[in-house]
Amino acid sequence: MxxxxxxxxxxxxxxxxxxxxxxxxxxxxxxxxxxxxxxxxxxxxxxxxxxxxxxxxxxxxxxxxxxxxxxxxxxxxxRGLLPAIGTRARYHALEWLNFIATEIHGNFIAPDRHNGVAANFLANTTAGQKATRIWVAPRLAYVDQMLGENSFLMGVSFTAPDAYLFVMLTWAQRLALDLTPWHHLSAYYARIADLPSVRETLALEGPPHSLRP
Ligand SMILES: N[C@@H](CCC(=O)N[C@@H](CS)C(=O)NCC(=O)O)C(=O)O
Missing domain, CATH: 3.40.30.10 (Glutaredoxin)
Structure with missing residues (x-):
């Protein structure tokens, strides 16, 4: 693969x-x-x-x-990275994946960076980044509320939606969206950032491109 x-x-x-x-x-x-x-x-x-x-x-x-x-x-x-097919838990995991894809990922895409083609880029202007924060913040507030004291989105173990949400949280910070007011989400971010798989992958990929206006 x-x-x-x-x-x-x-x-x-x-x-x-x-x-x-x-x-x-x-x-x-x-x-x-x-x-x-x-x-x-x-x-x-x-x-x-x-x-x-x-x-x-x-x-x-x-x-x-x-x-x-x-x-x-x-x-x-x-490996338990998604609940078994056909279970109710599976649908809740898919609910998270769909929410992250459409309500979070989709709202990070800057409408002014398409250059006439179907491109998906993060905003690189002060105004664009501010608009993104306004769209994304209420969605992250919802995730914070749903997380509560849970360690991961599906409860006690790391699953596929956690990998996706983690990336969205790195983007939030690249766009100066401060996670600290959301205590559950901040702790969640730190927990996932500390997983060996995550640390190794971040080190291998290296830094993302700059989003300076
Ligand atoms: N709908 C796609 C969107 C993927 C996407 O946004 N990719 C971005 C990077 S995160 C990209 O490759 N942008 C460059 C481009 O579209 O030219 C998905 O969910 O996988």
Whole structure:
């Protein structure tokens, strides 16, 4: 399996989950601005031209972060990275994945950075970053409330939605959205940042690109 990623992008979530699943995989870094990777034009991998992309061993191409996360979790059900298919808990985990994808990830995308194509970039202007904070803050307040004293979104163990939410929280901080007023969320962020899989993945990817206005 090959994960196409850009440092600190949403691809960080499947990158973390692949480590948690202990799946054999390799990574390919993508230059999102130039749409290039070591093999050439990234648009030849997917016309969507965004990450994450997971290329399976049989050459299939999977896109969409929330779906890739489910695919990885289901490769190793014994790792408990999602509740079993068909259980009520599974639907609650999917509820989180969908909420993170549509209500959080989607609201981080800057409408003024598309350059006429279907690009998904974080805001890089003061006004754009302020607008993002206004959209995202109430969603994070909701997550803080739902987390309560739980260690993870699904309760006591780390699952796929935690990998996704963690990346969103790194973005929040890159856009100067202060997490400290949300005590549960702040503690949650610190807890996940300290997981060996997360520390290793962050070190391997290196710093994300600057979002200075
Ligand atoms: N709907 C996609 C969005 C993925 C996305 O936002 N990717 C961003 C990085 S986090 C990207 O590759 N942006 C560059 C571009 O669109 O040109 C998903 O959920 O996976």
């Amino acid at each position: 090959i994960l196409f990623y850009a440092p600190g992008a949403s691809s960080l979530a499947p990158h973390i989950l692949l480590r948690e699943a202990e799946c054999p995989f390799t990574v390919e870094k993508v230059d999102l601005a130039g749409k290039r990777w070591s093999g050439g034009d990234f648009r030849a991998i997917t016309p969507k031209s965004y990450v994450p992309v997971l290329q399976t061993d049989d050459g299939d191409i999977l896109t969409e972060c929330a779906v890739i996360l489910q695919f990885i979790a289901d490769l190793k059900p014994e």
